[in-house]
Amino acid sequence: KAGVTQTPRYLIKTRGQQVTLSCSPISGHRSVSWYQQTPGQGLQFLFEYFSETQRNKGNFPGRFSGRQFSNSRSEMNVSTLELGDSALYLCASSPGSRGNTGELFFGEGSRLTVL
Amino acid sequence: DQQVKQNSPSLSVQEGRISILNCDYTNSMFDYFLWYKKYPAEGPTFLISISSIKDKNEDGRFTVFLNKSAKHLSLHIVPSQPGDSAVYFCAAREKGSNYKLTFGKGTLLTVNP
Numbered sequence: 001k002a003g004v005t006q007t008p009r010y011l012i013k014t015r016g017q018q019v020t021l022s023c024s025p026i027s028g029h030r031s032v033s034w035y036q037q038t039p040g041q042g043l044q045f046l047f048e049y050f051s052e053t054q055r056n057k058g059n060f061p062g063r064f065s066g067r068q069f070s071n072s073r074s075e076m077n078v079s080t081l082e083l084g085d086s087a088l089y090l091c092a093s094s095p096g097s098r099g100n101t102g103e104l105f106f107g108e109g110s111r112l113t114v115l
Numbered sequence: 116d117q118q119v120k121q122n123s124p125s126l127s128v129q130e131g132r133i134s135i136l137n138c139d140y141t142n143s144m145f146d147y148f149l150w151y152k153k154y155p156a157e158g159p160t161f162l163i164s165i166s167s168i169k170d171k172n173e174d175g176r177f178t179v180f181l182n183k184s185a186k187h188l189s190l191h192i193v194p195s196q197p198g199d200s201a202v203y204f205c206a207a208r209e210k211g212s213n214y215k216l217t218f219g220k221g222t223l224l225t226v227n228p
Contacts, residue, residue, distance in 0.1 A: 004158070031213065031214055033214045033215070035218075041220075042204070042218050042219065042220035042221060043159070043204065043206075043216075043218040044218070045215050045216060045217070048213060048214045048215060050213070055213055056212055056213060056214070056215040058215070090158055090159070092158075092214070094214055096213070096214075100213065100214070101147050101149075101164055101166070101208075102147045102149060102164070102206075102208035102213070102214055102216055103149065103161050103164060104159075104161065104214055104216065105161070106151075106158030106159045106160070107158050108156070108157055108158045109158055
């Protein structure tokens with residue numbers, strides 16, 4: 001069974017630009033979550049999508065947005081990039097069923113560098 | 116305000132001995148606690164979890180203990196192996212929040228042969 005796939009793995013952008021990251025979840029998983037990992041803050045929750053609806057959102061500015069498609073694939077977008085947006089962006093998928101225990105299956109991440 | 120804290124940035128143990136990783140939390144609404152392991156250049160991998168209604172969960176060499184009154188949990192690895200060397204993250208899930216996890220900043224475990 002293929003794992004969570006994230007593209008691109010690495011990218012470099014300049015301040016003010018925007019970026020779109022893509023995530024393909026494990027087959028059959030309907031929930032997709034996004035996390036930002038930085039050395040200073042650790043892993044921080046961005047948002048979670050289930051059946052194309054945003055179910056939860058973290059404390060990030062409106063420049064961070066996401067969406068989920070009918071095939072459960074997800075994208076996240078960051079507009080007007082700032083230097084502090086440099087981070088590893090991790091996508092995670094889960095079955096999304098009721099009574100879940102919060103277990104996530106992570107991809108390898110997209111490493112964004114903002115210059 | 117850090118709701119989940121891992122106060123030890125690093126831990127070094129000898130192969131075959133016990134590794135104990137600690138985690139403290141402040142939010143009484145957390146209903147599940149999870150441990151993840153992360154190798155460099157890879158995403159975190161789920162290790163073990165525990166419900167807030169339990170005080171112990173065991174899976175092979177890994178055991179998680181939960182002390183609700185102290186708002187403290189710990190992960191025990193026995194015996195430790197060099198392949199266990201990784202960053203370990205403690206995470207907690209607030210009841211009803213599905214996959215919105217709050218993570219600690221991680222502890223780098225090094226197991227020396």
